[in-house]
Amino acid sequence: MKKTFPLTHPRIKPERLVESTRAEVNKYLKRERKKKLPEGKDFWDFDCKVGISAESAEVVHLSALSQAIGQALTEGGETVYVEVIAKAKARQKKASQPED
Incomplete structure (x- = not known):
């Protein structure tokens, strides 16, 4: 999902536009997480970028996307530019600690 959302409207308050943007992004995330995972993959990971424009967008963690x-x-x-790219990932096993 690569989309630019407006934050100005003649009759809608900007705070409501931000809420609708967040709702649309959350709906996209929910839809992507429902998709079937490829063989050997355990979960969906997301690369996220947010900024005023596509050129000034900065990488953010999924948990900080709404903020x-x-x-x-x-x-x-x-306007606010939001880019969320889904990718399937496999979980990494933790390295076992040597016992003394």
């Missing part, structure tokens, strides 16, 4: 969308409003931008 970063809200921060775009406080920075005074008229």
Whole structure:
């Protein structure tokens, strides 16, 4: 998902536009997580970028995505660019610690 969302509207408050942006992103994440995983993969991971524009977008962790969308409003931008790319990953086994 690569999309630019408007944060200005003649009749809708910017805070409501941010909420609808977050809702649409969460709906996308939920839909992607329901997809069948490829053979040998355990979970879906997401690469996320958020910014005022595509050029100024910064990499953020999935847990900070919602906060970063809200921060775009406080920075005074008229739009917010959100990029979320799903990728299947396999869990890494923890290295066992030697016992003394």
